[in-house]
Amino acid sequence: MRKLLLQEEGREQEKSFFLGLDKLSKASAKAITPAPKSLDPWKNWLRYAAALAILFISSWVSYNSYQSYQERKAYEEVMQAFILIQDNLQKGTAQFEAMEDLKYLNTTHEMFNIDDPKY
Template structure:
């Protein structure tokens, strides 16, 4: 028995024992004669495990509660402001689109009228190539004299 205790003590001090071997060692030491230092150690360890700490409490931190009424009011205001801003942006984009369409309509009207005027000037352009415009103007000058 003493050889078994010696073997287990040697393994215990080398930190090579398992839990079952430690239980066996504790039992053997408490039952045998001698080994007073080891008995005190194992009794202290046994007392340490069974003893519960006193006055050990975790201080509770105060939780700061935010009033849910204020949160709902803030959310409502945020939604209203977001809606107002979105509506203003939408209206501005619509106004820009309407102005763009109006300018394009005006430019199309100018182009149409310019084309009509150009078509009406086409006969005079043909006269230029016939070299008759000078003759027409000279005749007018002769009749006026």
């Protein structure tokens, strides 16, 4: 396409564009090298220490949340046991109320000492 454009008359703007590209390709570009990193051993140790601290803190937080979860769960189980005990005690109390009614049936026998045979 460049060759055809150079042979054709006119189109000066396109020709100057391709000539500029040719100049850029001929110019040698210097390779940019990154600056060498300083090999400071303390930086590596600080990274490891920070990672270890984050790991320690996150495990401590998760353990505390798990412990509070276990406490809540144990509390709920104890409350369920108390409710069950209360229900069973109410059943027993209801049966004793029926027995209380039977107690008054014996009152006449007690008042007149009917149970004691007097021969």
